[in-house]
Amino acid sequence: MAEGDSPTVARRRVRLVLREAREAAGFTQQDVAEQMEWSLSKVIRIENGDVTIAPNDLRPLLTYLNVKDRAQVADLLATAKIARTRQRQxxxxxxEFREHLTDGLRRLIEYETEALSVHSYSVFHIPGTLQLPSYSRALINMWRDEMTDEQREYRLEARRLRHEAVLQRIGSLRMTALLDESVFMRAVGGPEIFAEQLEEILRLEEQDLVKIRMFPFTADAALSYNAGFDIVFLGSEDEETEAGDKVNAVMYRETGTSDEIVEDKAVTTRHFDRYRKLWEAAIDEDETVDFVKKRIRELR
Structure with missing residues (x-):
């Protein structure tokens, strides 16, 4: 229901409906701009979630896009009002963060604050929200030649703040992390820093913030072609479209210094299904904890 939405979730709901309705009607963004007597940039910014749409603009737009169901129109109008609610910055x-963080990363962080569950898959490193500052710095320094000093510092600060935000949500946020065995064998930052990072993971697991499974080298299953991704659910994981696609999920995908938010329901659902298959093929949480403890002893 719209009245249960936060402004972040409401804004996403409205823009996705508008984009899907436009595409279903066979209109381009330029068609919408000309019909509504708007600039093309306004249409693009509405669909990207950079700006909200006023209810007075939404009603005629829905008519043009052939969205005529009264209950749906009323719900969208109510949702649009919520989306325009002013939030504390x-x-x-x-x-300073808008300048040095990518659009995809800032949107991920915004979604993380509203998420009910987050599922992370990684082949190369510990997921960002679980990282200690020392591990983050060692990791991001690998890309020293591709970032300015300011970019590195603000990204490091962003990871620190994301980690703190996750700790504040113990009990209200469900997280899982599926990590390839190579993540545990690659001692980023050296033995001491990496051992501390692994101890932090165990601490978070003991606090029931995150469930962790390792995908071992010996697993009889194919790895995902993606080096890493996060599936973020802003609502129930069970809600689906008629085609069986997840309604409330978005995906963040990162490769080196580039990244993106994917909101296509079919693509996100396909990755989540792949995640669940790999999760079942991995060793369970107790075995993973035992492996991590053994790895810490080796590093010490």
Missing amino acids: AWYQKP
Whole structure:
């Protein structure tokens, strides 16, 4: 229901409906701009979630897009009002972070604050929200030649703040992390830093913030072609479209210094299904904890 949405979730709901309705009607963004007597950039910004749409603009737009079901129109109008509710400026919206963080990363952080569950898959490193600052710095320094000093520092600060935000949500956020065995064998930052990072993972697991499974080298299953991705659910994981696609999921995909948010329901659902298959093929949480403890002893 719209009245249960936060402004972040409401804004996403409205823009996705508008984009899907436009595509279903066979209209381009330029068609919408000309019909509504708007600039093309306004249409693009609405569909990207950069700006909200006023209810007075939404009603004629829905008519043009052939969205005529009265209950749906009323719900969207109510949702649009929520989306325009002014929120306290979050740290990641401040000018210095907007300048140095990618659009995809800032949107991920915004979604993380509203998420009910987050599922992370990684072949190369510990997921960002679980990283200690020392591990983050050692990891991001690998890309020293591709970032300015300021970019590195603000990304490091962003990871620190994301980690703190996750700790504050113990009990209200469900997280899982599926990590390839190579993640545990690659001692980023050296033995001491990496051992501390592994101890932090165990601490978070003991606090029931995250469930961790390792995908071993010996597993009789194919790895995902993606080096890593996060599936973020902003609502129930069970809600689906008629085609069986997940309604409330978005995916964040990162490769080196580039990244993106994927909101296509079919693509996100396909990756989540792949995640669940790999999760079942991995060793369970107790075996993973035993492996991590053994790895810490080796590093010490």
